[in-house]
Amino acid sequence: MLSYDPGDSVGHRLDPRTKLVAQSCVVVAAFAHTTPRGLAALTVVVAAALAACRLSPPDALAEFRAVLPFLLVGPALESLRLSAPWVVPADAVPPLLASYRTVLLLALAAAYVRTTPVRDSEAAVAWLVPGRPGRFLAVGVSLVFRFLPVLQADVRRVRSAMQARLGTERPVRDRVRIVGVAGLRRALGRADSLALALRARCLSWNPTPPPLRLRRADYVALAASATLLLWGLLPTAESLASSLPAPL
Template sequence: MSLFSNITIGQYYPGNSFLHRMDPRTKILALPLLIIMALLADTPAGYIMSGGPVVLALLSAGIPPANYWQGLRPLWVILLLGLVIQCLTVPGEKLWQWGILSISREGLSLGLTLFYRLSLLIISTLLLTMTTTPMNLTTALENLLQPFKQFGVPAHELALMMTIALRFIPTLLEEAEAVMKAQQARGGSLRSGSLPQRLQALMGLLVPLLASSIRRADELATAMEARGYRGDIKRTRLKQLQYRPADIAVLAALLVLTVTIAAERWA
């Protein structure tokens, strides 16, 4: 079984749910609103209002929970590490102590808040990439950046670069696994040996990956030039994006929730 086969970061999950049918521009605009709500919430009501839309999106997407877990699993270590650091380093009323280690009420509260906010941020981003095809992401980003082209912003190029980066995440993971297996066949391993030996093995993994990425980028550029690719000059699209009443209603509801949470925080 592939070592990275269960990682779903940047992968699209086919479906016909309400979230899949939503205009990709709506989902891109909704993401910063969800992040802002998660960062501003500091009361039970605020946590419910910021987490409610994400829970509804999870239920309406029609994606098996196992797929979300696969996307979150590589990041659980970071989330749990942040929680532990906050619990052990923030001073306050002690809830538990063992030697020099202690957990304070304030540290636990701050750690859980950080855990909650980072989880919402990650899940919201996963929902965007898992319910939107790379092509629709490119089209939506370019459309949203069009007003900035008069200031010299390369809208099409920026959208294309982000989409290509998402597209090649699974490819890079597969190449990383191939390099790791080649190292193991030669007696090297990232999981055994002293710290200097592990760092040396890590360099042996990064260098081939970097060389492979540069080679793949050069091949992609050559293929695009051979096919007459010239950016967004005189480009047309078969499918035109169009906002629906449901898209406007979703954005309006999220905007109202964001303003409500902000007013509650600073009232």
């Protein structure tokens, strides 16, 4: 389940603000370097991040397995043609690279969720965006991190109950309808209970956040993130330089 898993890895000890900055720098670099060589370099970066969090790539992508088929269907459809030649493999390369880039970013997001407590993420967002807007965003992040695993568990229970009642013998359309309706009903019920709990606890706009403190490992990670950001901005700088008129 995609949720926080307590541990003592380097990723667990990093400040959540450091991890958010590092993720942003990786995103910039991923969209700036879309060639196979650039994505290979980013693969090394993401693999190092997963190793620092003691998280294997299969475990990182396990919760996104429902998304992975769509990332493969896109390149396959792009290579198809309605006339001869019916298949053009070269046309599938750009969307395939884009799909692989998405896989890298999903793995990095999974590493963040697995190593960061929800309250720390909430405090980091509120620190990055001060005032009530930041508090509003922090509450949204907190609710997503807390609510999504509960909804996933509800859907799994619905599927298990359906299978126990020989639901697998039904047509696919009926199975999708049963799981979808039951999952939506439970989600609405959870939302009503959550709203009541928030009112009962007098949700505050100025809560006491957990202490956030940068350590030596954070400064090393921030320096590496800055290097990655400069590498990501390099193509843009080169493009601007080439567009400037030549000196007389």
